[in-house]
Amino acid sequence: MPGHTLFSLSTEQAVLQLRANAEQGLSTVEAVERQKQSGFNQLTEAAPEPAWKRLFRQFQDLVIWILIAAAVISGLLGEWVDTLAILAIVVLNGVIGFLQEQHAELAMSALKKLSAPTAKALRDGVLQSLPARELVPGDIIEIEAGDNVPADVRLLKAFSVSVQEATLTGESTSVEKEADVVLPAETQLGDRRNMVHMGTILTTGKASGMVAAIGMETELGQIAGMLARHELELTPLQKRLAKLGQVLIGVCLAIVALIFALQVMRGGSLLEALLVSVSLAVAAVPEGLPAVVTITLALGLQRMVKRKALVRKLPSVETLGSVSVICSDKTGTLTRNEMTVKAIVTSSKSYQVTGGGYAPRGDFYQTSDSTLVDDEALPKVARTVNPETDLDLRLALKIGAWCNGAQVAPQSDGDGVWQVIGDPTEGALVVAAMKGGLSPSARSGEITYELPFDSNRKIMSVVVREPGGTSLYTKGAPESVLARCDRIHRWGVAEPLSEDDRRRVLASSISLSSQALRVLGVAYGPDPREPGSTDLERELVFCGLVGMIDPPREEVKTAIATCRSAGIRPVMITGDHPATALAIAKQLGLTTGPEHLLAGQELAQMTDADLAGVIHDISVYARTTAEHKLRIVRAWKSRGDVVAMTGDGVNDAPAVRAADIGIAMGITGTDVTKEASDMVLLDDNFASIVSAVEEGRGIYDNIQKALVFLLSCNCGEILLMLGASLLGWPAPLLPIQLLWINLVTDGLPALALSFEPPEPGVMNHPPRQANESILSRKLGIAILFQGLLVGLVGLLAFGLSLRHRPDDVDRARAMAFCVLVYAELFRALGARSQTLTLRQLGFWKNPHLLLAILVSGLLQVSVAIVPFTGRVFDVPPHTWSEWGTIILLALTPLIVVELVKELRQVIHVDHVITPDGVTS
Structure with missing residues (x-):
């Protein structure tokens, strides 16, 4: 291809060969025509996993196979209705899991497109910023220190340019480049001093050049097997939840084994006891939790994008909730960048x-x-x-x-x-x-x-x-x-x-x-x-x-005040003169006087120990270098703080990488800084960092809400079955009823909690400790308490019906079945917050949850009133008095939980958060 030999031509000959214009660039019309011929400047990715494989993966859990085996045994014994119903629920559950995973992947793919690189190209005589995938051979582009090279480029001008080419040649040191040399045609890749290639990084200098090759025609594109299919990255939180799931499986199986033994000892059918136990095991394990967590993360990240913060690395979402210090540049971040x-x-x-x-x-x-x-x-x-x-x-x-x-x-x-x-x-x-x-x-x-x-x-x-x-x-x-x-x-x-x-x-x-x-x-x-x-x-x-x-951004002053109420310390780090930095800091409410300012010259004379000793008193750093920024980040971290650090230039990359949350500027940031970062500000605005922290706290809270809701639901089912066994009663729920409860309560409502916006006051409490367990003692008590409430109302419904009609066990089971489903659906409203009541949150603030409850509730109503489904689930028609009892008992857990919240608010003593984040 011509692009691969341009290094052997002079700059003038190279421009002529590609029919380019070094002064004006390509016209828009010409660029469109060339794109039709050459395609987009992107590398071909491996084919995604087929849909049928992802669907089949939903049925690979051991408990699912046990359930299928139990359904087959039921069929062999002539229980065809149970067999078909159980298999239908298993298939429906798998399809829902598949759709949830598909939705999460689509959401993450959309976020990945947002972080696509850009390039500065000369089109129609005007330098424009455009997506790098739209470059075509012959485009004239500009690159500078910190930029990723977006294509294979023949240099036309180069000033002090050196390039890191390790991705192509394995050479660890930067290679100097110059535009005016003409090289022999046999020159090897590592010696082509007048070319820069896709995937390499400009470490110093500034250059302009002509795109010689794009996409799969580049040197990088021709390396076989260079890009494998992207696997969704598991966050530390997801890994901890996976381990928690394994522990829960063990606990649940032990309880299920106990219930199985009690049912057999009571004289029940061995097959019935087996089916009940297996169904309870399926219902007790929150297999939908990983999908809920993934979707919660994806939806939260999309909300962050709307608030101009693009998170590049999923683990950062968890860290955002623990941020206690935000170190920010001044120009463009705290100010409007309209010089x-x-x-x-x-x-x-x-x-x-x-x-x-x-x-x-x-x-x-x-x-x-x-x-x-x-x-x-x-x-x-x-x-x-x-x-x-x-x-x-x-x-x-x-x-x-x-x-x-x-x-x-x-x-x-x-x-x-x-x-x-x-x-x-x-x-x-x-x-x-x-x-x-x-x-x-x-x-x-x-x-x-x-x-x-x-x-x-x-x-x-x-x-x-x-x-x-x-x-x-x-x-x-x-x-x-x-x-x-x-x-x-x-x-x-x-x-x-x-x-x-x-x-x-x-x-x-x-x-x-x-x-x-x-x-x-x-x-x-x-x-x-x-x-x-x-x-x-x-x-x-x-x-x-x-x-x-460069006037301060109007919204930043409010954002800084929000930081203080959230126990987060805002810090300005700038290369500007101390007087400029201090004037802006005063306007923003960052500091009141020069005693809180430290100049780079003074900082350079301090030891790391000296800096760590005074860092809590300094809010503004002026005339700083990249080394100073790195030392400031390390000093804060040495105190145990979780630090967010902004940066734009290539020299900021070490400090950005060293911070717990590295934040790159989306507009002025270099590619190197973006690559080193965990998050990119699409508008370079400090207020967007605070918004991201708020969303990060909200995402973590939503995951905890879903966890508490799912586990307390499962806990209620287990306690209901265990309580009945200990009392010597028949099993209060049939296997198919247990599976149905798992389907309608663990599916849509738990997923809808992902859409819950951050709670009012989420920024009025100190940051969460970074090492805090996802399932704290407080949440564990809440799960047991709410699970006990659900189990008790179900047991009460079963017992009252048996007392009224001792010979009609099916009716008693139907009562317990309906009470359990509606109790868990109503309780989803209370699961929106562990501290705020439904009245304080606003009933209509999460329409997705209301829709999920409505759909699940109507499905349950159809089970109870449609003759065919009534026969499948062994649910006889209810009388009006029974419906009244069902609704009253189903509302009880929600009412009790809401009253407990009200009581806690009455006796709770509010903590006051000082500007330094100290509670008193």
Whole structure:
């Protein structure tokens, strides 16, 4: 294929061979045509497991086979009605399990599609973000440090690029790449320095290139058997529940064996005792619990997506409920990430820029100092400036425009809204330059070399060849840029940089930062003699400061307050100036003063023990590096806290990976950070983290609710059968009745509890302990208590009917049968919460549960009143007085449970949660 040999061609020849356009990219029409020919850029997955195999798997449990054997024995003895009914229920139960599993897989598949990677491609002359699967050969794309390479790509430009190719070549160290080399046709994969391949990761630098091959035509795609069928990942919770199920099976079988022995000793039929015991064993084991848990997780994850949080790893759902600390970046997470340049300070003057957002409309005003004035008041107190005639201002805007990888363009819907493709900070610089008449698309010259931003250097530079010569342009943190300067640009001339100049620049930087502006310094240098040198950024000329505003998100202040009421400690970690960080933190209610702030320079001088000792007192960290973030996470974890950590850049990946919940930014985050994360914020918003924690708590609560409901139902059936055996009574339920109860009560109602929204007040109690058992002592007592209630009303119904009609055992069984079913269905309403009453929750808040109860209830009514089903289940017609008794007894467990909740609320003493998460 041509794509596999482009490394042996020059960049110009490669572009011609694929009929591409390096400046404009492909047109949308051409891209569609090529996609028809080449297909989508995706790897072929193995065929999914056939449906018949998944259906057959529902009948592989030992107890099911025992039940089928018992049904066959019944048939051989002439009990054909029982045989057919039991087999029908077994098949129906298997079909329901199959549908539940199918629903869970579809839900998880939908979530997987949401996390599909994206790529930045040049289409119709505009850089666009589009799904990586839509790339076609000939597309021009841009990639930078932290990105996964989305296809096999022939590099056209590369600046300090190195790539991790271990997935293809096994080489553990990164490989340097360059675009301009032409290699022999026989060059092996690991030596193709002008190519990057699908599945590899850009570890440093920035590049543009042309897609050479996609999908199965890539080098990765041609590795045989590289992608096996994805198996659904079991969470630690699901594994613990599986072990719990094994214990319950053992306990249930022991009780069932006891009941079998008691029934035989009472003189009952051996076959009847066997059928009853086997049916009770089937009913007692909560075989539907794994499906309920999986669906609860899947539905919860879908609810999280609606709240802009995509969980990539299922175990994270459990961990979310235990989060006690959230360490968050500032820009874009706590703030709106809508950067707008508001102030520019040069050596000679101060300016303020009007206009907001990314629309390139606004004016420049000269002000007396760096103090901001409302845009409306500016014309009264300042005069306008023409950037085209002000040399110092024009140079500052020009440097910002060149040190840039972002593009600004109006949205395609034509509503006048402009958007940024790329980093919002760089987008703000582009917009400011466009306001000053410096459109990047109209500039003359080209970038010949680039030193990308580095979190340790805190600056980035480009070497630009222009008609008037070649220059180095630099932007970054003011103190970092200033440290590399020995001159200052004043009135269009480079002069020596004095100590007074340095003090004035730093004072202006602090002044702007204290007004919640993010501040960058800009500088330039002479034509570098050795463009490949790593020591270019020295002896520079300082040109000025650029201050941009990124206002706090309005919803974040409420989210932080919610964190405090939930016993969660919010912490800001940013690379911005301490004054900027402190100003934003105060606005958000994160802190009240500088005593809660720690700068990266101070942190670097601390030992890990010192940091762990003071970390509880610090709410804001400024001027931090990737290493600082990692140390902060480890310090919190050393205290036993469960830590969530946000990140976007490749340097954040170690801290994100080290956290209990690593959170990547969905908009600005690099692929490497996303791969290292457990969760991706689709809107880069701190409030979405808090929403995810709330949903995580709700998911865990719903699993516990389903567990309590299922086990107490099963417990009630066992206690009913055991109580009757101990009293010497006949078996109060027939095998087919036991199986039917298991079908109508353990199926739809338990599943409907998955749809229960998080309880009111779920964020008003401290985080759950990470090592807390899913079946706590408190829940165990609730299961026994509610199971006892259900068993007692069933036993009471059976006993009252026998007392009234001693010779009519079938009627007594029918009474116990109906009371048990309705009691468990009514009790599902109370299972919505262990603490809140139905009145407090709102009767209509979970319509899925009401529908499930209605459907199951109507099925039970049909069993009781339809003549044919009545004969199958041995249920004679009830009188009106019997129906009254059934309803009254069936409501009793729900009423008692609700009254107990009311009583507990009356005598309960509320715990007060302090901002630090301490209860008192």
